[in-house]
Amino acid sequence: MTIQTDDLLQHDVAPAADDARPLRTDVLIIGAGPVGLFAAFQAGVLGLSCALVEALDEPGGQCIELYPDKPIFDIPALPVCTARELVERLLEQARPFGAPIHLGQRAQTLTRGADGRFTVRTDTGTVFDAASVLIAGGNGAFMPQRLAVERAGALEGHSVHYAVRQVEALRGQRVAIAGGGDSALDWALALRDVAASVTLIHRRDTFRAAPATVEALRGAVARGEIALEVGVIDAVETLPGAHASALAALQVKRRDGEVRLPADQLIVLYGLVASLGPIAEWGLALAGGRAEVDTSSYQTSSPGVFAVGDIATYPNKQKLILSGFHEAALALRAAYRLAKPDQTRTHIHSSYDPRLAATVLGTDMQDGGATRAPGR
Ligand SMILES: Cc1cc2nc3c(=O)[nH]c(=O)nc-3n(C[C@H](O)[C@H](O)[C@H](O)COP(=O)(O)OP(=O)(O)OC[C@H]3O[C@@H](n4cnc5c(N)ncnc54)[C@H](O)[C@@H]3O)c2cc1C
Structure with a gap:
């Protein structure tokens, strides 16, 4: 399975954006493991702009670094796929929304401005300006031993x-x-x-x-x-x-x-070792090296900062890819309110969403008899 995603992957040799010109986005996703990649898709579904930052030189997190050729049996509707194939499918799913993945740099500092927006700096000098931050950092940034x-x-x-x-x-x-x-x-x-x-x-x-x-x-x-x-x-x-x-x-x-x-x-x-590193210094409530979250929105103790996937902890947390997908979907719905405080989000099932059909399939559903799902 070969998927063309090179246009999303950014190997920034110089800072992609600096203090004078930060990269402005609705949501900054830290970590491009399976959960971060699915979050990029979900952000696109909701009409939020987003960017990802990843310490490694390629996306995929544990799936790519620890078990790329092993089979995974518990992804809904995919009876079996290798971990590498799952990552390729997630990239393909997120691709229509075009969120850039800034590789080879670690999110280093997180500060909140007077306007409530966040500034995140990476160790290579890229600066992001985001309405909210979604940490999908797994066990922490993979770094070379x-x-x-x-x-x-x-x-x-x-x-x-x-x-x-x-x-x-x-x-x-x-x-x-x-x-x-x-x-x-x-x-x-x-x-x-x-x-x-x-x-x-x-x-x-x-x-x-x-x-x-x-x-x-x-x-x-x-x-x-x-x-x-x-x-x-x-x-x-x-x-x-x-x-x-x-x-x-x-x-x-x-x-x-x-x-x-x-x-x-x-x-x-x-080989690589995972280290929570700078995230531990961001003032978030932690338990056992994980960020504590409220399970109604997966928000951490810091409003506007969300944690999903393996890095999040709450009672009965299961470190499963499937759990991370759910967490990302809910967190981004909460992030929507921060990015677009003046707008009310109307839920439309994806199967009825003309904007998604246009983005993903390039088709116009207006003539295809598409109707809105019952409002929820
Ligand atoms: C051998 C093995 C088999 C598994 N099998 C299954 C299975 O069958 N089914 C299942 O559901 N789960 C399985 N898992 C667990 C599953 O892989 C994890 O739950 C999943 O990878 C978590 O995804 P994540 O995106 O939260 O984190 P990760 O996959 O850990 O990705 C996090 C990414 O964030 C990056 N990052 C962290 N901090 C920073 C930072 N400050 N700046 C930039 N980047 C950062 C890291 O470099 C990493 O790439 C398995 C795990 C292992 C080890």
Whole structure:
């Protein structure tokens, strides 16, 4: 199933909007997991503008990061689909409403202005101005697990990386890749034609990757295209003087002793950890690291800030995708009143909604005998 959604995905290399020109929207959705994506659709159904911000480089949350190829059996009317397919379907469903998904940035601060609107800043400098904020942050932002050795932090972004963003920048370099999962092996294989040399460093000689990828890696190692170092990085060595942010070599601890491995660039792919991070500092009432909500609207203790999906807690909360969908639908109906205080929302079943038919199908229901559902 291939769905064209690239036009929604925004990999902002510079802040998409700054203090002088914040990105104004009715609803800002924090997190593009399954619940955030469904919320984007619901916002569209209600006629609300919205934008999403996601810490990862792709949408899908736990479904994509933790179990993309596993089957899910409990989504209504979908007897079985993989987690990846569910995300693709959610993107397809939200697509007609065109909400941009700002990837690779974490919502960092949340403040409320005198006019009651919210300013949300991301760690890359994008600024949103929203009538309400809907947090669909799951277990918190997924962040790469960092290399825990002295001076690695100072090299981050210079010669130590946690993702590959520009392949060309690695051309002709001596590249070391740390990790033993799919990402580490995939990048080792992909970079062997670009880099001067590729060394894969993993603590053991077995890998947690797809069998075909492991086989390809072993073949490349046997042919001398990739060097495999079984050990753990325990120190980084930098160039002297003015080049102190440049990597010179890695110290790798092997079973049989220490080895010095010259390298220009290190890519660490140890997997991701979820952390509530800045959301914990936003003054919301929390219980067990989750935001407490009122179940009539899924509003948090801060009026205008809603929490849905795994990040929300209330008596008998079930961490299910289906529960998150329901929560998002109710939260956005409450958010409507904040975005459009002068308007009364009239409920129309989607099957009778001419605006939805025009947006999703491009058809005009007026001539098709569409009638309004009984008012509720
Ligand atoms: C192995 C496994 C199997 C599962 N199987 C099922 C199943 O069969 N059926 C079912 O219903 N559920 C299942 N679940 C649970 C289900 O995946 C979760 O309930 C669901 O993913 C929650 O969706 P969410 O959108 O609330 O959060 P998530 O999927 O966790 O997505 C939250 C997103 O928010 C982002 N984020 C967080 N904070 C910030 C921030 N400050 N700035 C920017 N982005 C941020 C995160 O990076 C993340 O991508 C399963 C879970 C696992 C681990």
